[in-house]
Amino acid sequence: MTNLKQPLVFLAQSVGLALAVVVLNFLLIQLAPGDPVSVIVGEMGGASEEVIAQMRAAYGLDKSVLEQLLIYVSKVAVGDLGYSYYHNSPVLQLIMQRLPATVLLALSALTLAVVLGTLVGVLSARKPHGLLSSFVTVVSLIGYAAPVFWTGLMLLLLFSAIWPIFPTSGMVQMRAPKGFMYYVDVAHHLVLPAVTLASIYIASYSRLSRTSMIDVLSQDYIRTARAKGLPEGKVVYKHGLRNGLIPVVTMVGLQFGQLFAGATLVETVFNWPGLGRLAFESILRRDYPTILGILLMTSILVMVANALTDLAYRLVDPRIRSKRA
Amino acid sequence: MSTAPLLEVTDLVVEVDNGKRILPVLDGVTFSVDAGRTLGLVGESGCGKSMTALAIMGLLPQGFRVKSGDIKLDGKSLLSMGPDALRKLRGSVMSMVFQEPMTSLNPVFTVGDQIGEALRLHEHLNAADARTRAIEMLRAVQIPAPEERVDNYPHQLSGGMRQRVMIAMALACRPRLLICDEPTTALDVTVQAQIFSLLETLQKEMGTSIILITHDLGAVAEMADDVAVLYAGKRAEAGPVATILDNPSHPYTRGLMSCTPRLRLGSAALTPGHTLAEVRGMVPPLGQFEAGCRFSPRCPMADAHCHAAPPPDVHLGASQTVLCWKVTQEQAA
Incomplete structure (x- = not known):
């Protein structure tokens, strides 16, 4: 009974949240200055009043805001995100073209940040006053404090210009290779953007896991594990890490939203063909349907990520499992 | 007991380096535990009971180290053993139950x-x-x-x-040796009794020797065969439980006993108007011990001699040992 009720409640909450996101974003965009028709007309090189009025009518911009909102919401409800003013193609299709690149970038960066950050954090927690620990603290604070676009540009300068071992931009070469080599090429292009995006988060994960592990390693149950005769590696990586990871998992969930914001900047610096760059370009073009679609899609992604975090949280912490079950 | 004891702690000296100074934690602690018997290790907080236990287990916290003395289990010195050999004994030959059951399990x-x-x-x-x-x-x-x-x-x-x-x-x-560090302090009184009787039952079944660390002489009277009283890192008094409780010779042991209502006071404890005694003062912090007898600042019997020079160990009868000038003087008289 309770097992069935829980996902249903979660689903209802998610739908409500998505609806709120749609309405709020729609109204917010109405507040922004600029008008899509005048942008299009400007790019066309001007048009008569008559043509402009015709275009407004065609896009439904002559209706009242409330009417427009109702139309939009009812369309979104059946999975129709509308038509891009600029690209002249369905928004959903545009998003789906760009989504994989962003997800690839975001997940690679996140994985890199979590794995590297946690590893470094745990190592420095074992000797909190050692050299490695101070080194980690300084380097991670620099990574955290430096703006992403600056880090990106510096990496480009170092590894694409001075020592050109990585490509400067894009996701594949002009003449993309076929088969397995295609994936190698994408991976090659992925290195710098992913490292750049990860640089912000490595700091938080290494600091967090360091603090968390120092705390965990001073707990009574760690002494119990040692009293049992377990070798030190097992004490730290089995009894310690399982507990030390709990705040890390929380942080992953909280950072998903920020990750997409960071991805927008990185995609712009590295010309990565993802959702973030599409969003950036669409804002400049006043392409409302595309902006709204992207915002909705990222909101849904964040919700899915939070649900997954919740699930992961239960896996690592049995106390939560039984409390909510 | 003619057989060799299971555990022999001899002149154990443990110190801690707090970054500025090296402070003594245990100073010449000696006791032994025979196979299948129970030793009560008694004293207030900060007397070095837990540190003694951790030294035996080889689990002293960072900064603490054994300076001299020896710990022998089954005739083999634990201190000259490599860390890996010692680790293999932990949990198999000797193991430990900690004070805080709420936080000691993962x-x-x-x-x-x-x-x-x-x-x-x-x-x-x-x-x-x-x-x-x-x-x-x-x-x-x-x-x-x-x-x-x-x-x-x-x-x-x-x-x-x-x-x-x-x-x-x-x-x-x-295991052959079980160290219980205040196993019932965090528990209800009713549960305490259950845990003690459980320990006794299991001890009979397995023949395990037990070191029971406690500040509760009542628990010692119930559980232990022998007792060692620690004060400020030194062994104040040691001997068989019956002897010590009948004839406590160190003023500190006497003080502790008068703090335990159900012990020795008998029905007096239940008489209205009877006040429970206390041992005045506190255990001195590490490194701030008296030049003479460490208990002398709190001792009702202390004289100039006690404050001036540390007392020697005195043997009373076959099995009782006391660290006190007064007993020495009585014997000489």
């Missing part, structure tokens, strides 16, 4: 996992056998429905149950 593993872990490590059991043995151990520590409890996490158990789990874990490999 919250993310089931109790079955935690009990079975020692068995898989030391006796190389597979997962299924370790689980079966874990259930047997849970039954041995009288936890109801052990087949279900084995899959519980610590937060699903009460404090008393958790301490039973700790005991099950410590005894899983049938």
Whole structure:
């Protein structure tokens, strides 16, 4: 009974949240200055009043805001995100073209940040006053404090210009290779953007896991594990890490939203063909349907990520499992 | 007892380096535990009881080290052993139950996992056998429905149950020596009695020697065969429980006894108007010990001599040892 009720409640909450996101974003965009028709007309090189009025009518911009909102919401409800003013193609299709690149970038960066950050954090927690620990603290604070676009540009300068071992931009070469080599090429292009995006988060994960592990390693149950005769590696990586990871998992969930914001900047610096760059370009073009679609899609992604975090949280912490079950 | 003792601690000196100074924690502690017997290690907080236990287990915290003396288990010196050899003894030949059952179990593993872990490590059991043995151990520590409890996490158990789990874990490999560091301090009085009787039952069954660390002389009277009283890192008095409780010779032991209502006072404790005594003052902080007898600032009998020079160990009868000038003077007189 309770097992069935829980996902249903979660689903209802998610739908409500998505609806709120749609309405709020729609109204917010109405507040922004600029008008899509005048942008299009400007790019066309001007048009008569008559043509402009015709275009407004065609896009439904002559209706009242409330009417427009109702139309939009009812369309979104059946999975129709509308038509891009600029690209002249369905928004959903545009998003789906760009989504994989962003997800690839975001997940690679996140994985890199979590794995590297946690590893470094745990190592420095074992000797909190050692050299490695101070080194980690300084380097991670620099990574955290430096703006992403600056880090990106510096990496480009170092590894694409001075020592050109990585490509400067894009996701594949002009003449993309076929088969397995295609994936190698994408991976090659992925290195710098992913490292750049990860640089912000490595700091938080290494600091967090360091603090968390120092705390965990001073707990009574760690002494119990040692009293049992377990070798030190097992004490730290089995009894310690399982507990030390709990705040890390929380942080992953909280950072998903920020990750997409960071991805927008990185995609712009590295010309990565993802959702973030599409969003950036669409804002400049006043392409409302595309902006709204992207915002909705990222909101849904964040919700899915939070649900997954919740699930992961239960896996690592049995106390939560039984409390909510 | 003609056989050699299971555990012999001789002149143990432990110090701590706090970064600025090196401070003595234990200063010449000597005692032994015979096979199958129970030693009560008594004293107030800060007297070095727990540090003695951790030194035996080889689990002294960072900064603490054994400076001199020896710890022999079954005739073999634990101090000259390599860390790996010592680790293999922990949990198999000697094990420990800690004071805080609420925090001493790992919250993310089931109790079955935690009990079975020692068995898989030391006796190389597979997962299924370790689980079966874990259930047997849970039954041995009288936890109801052990087949279900084995899959519980610590937060699903009460404090008393958790301490039973700790005991099950410590005894899983049938160790020869079990150190219980204030095993009942965090528990209800009714649960305390249950835990003590459980320990006694298991001791009879397995022939394990027990070191019971406590500040409760009542518990010592019930449980222990021998007792060693520690004060400020020194052994104040030691001997068989019956002798010490009948004839406490160190003023500190006498002080502790007068603080224990159910002991020696008999019905007087229950008489209205009877006030419970206290030992005035506090255990001095590390490194701030008196030049003479360390107890002299709190001792009702102390004179100039006590303040000036540290007392020698005096033997009273066959088995009692006391660290006190007054006893020395009485003997000389």
